[in-house]
Amino acid sequence: MAKILGIAEVRFNGEVLETQPGAELTLGGYIKKPRSGHVFHGNSTAYENGKVSGEIMLKKGLSLARIREIEEATLVFSCDSGQVYSSASMATSEALTVTDGGDSKVKVTLEGAHFEEITE
DSSP: OOOOOOOEEEEETTEEEOBOTTOEEEOOEEEEEEEESSSEEEEEEEEEOEEEEEEEEOOTTOOHHHHHTOOSEEEEEEETTSOEEEEEEEEEOSOOEEEOSSSOEEEEEEEESOOEEOOO
């Protein structure tokens, strides 16, 4: 049977960002936009940024200021099913949101250049 994605590892500049299950990758790049009026006219091309979003746990020693200041970072999204995607020039693109309580989650979004698939 084929291996199916179960866990993804997110790294920025070589450092692991310990995401919780549910991290999302948007590859970005040139996409087709359908154009229509009363009928379908065709497609135009538009550019969409690459993006990774997810939640991390707020724990002792984690600097939220450091994560907030991520800029011009190389980001790698590695899937346990074998795919690896990389993007340069990534930056924290939304204010960090912290949730207290037992979950102690911090929502993190990084955005920048589109992702390329790394093949061996």
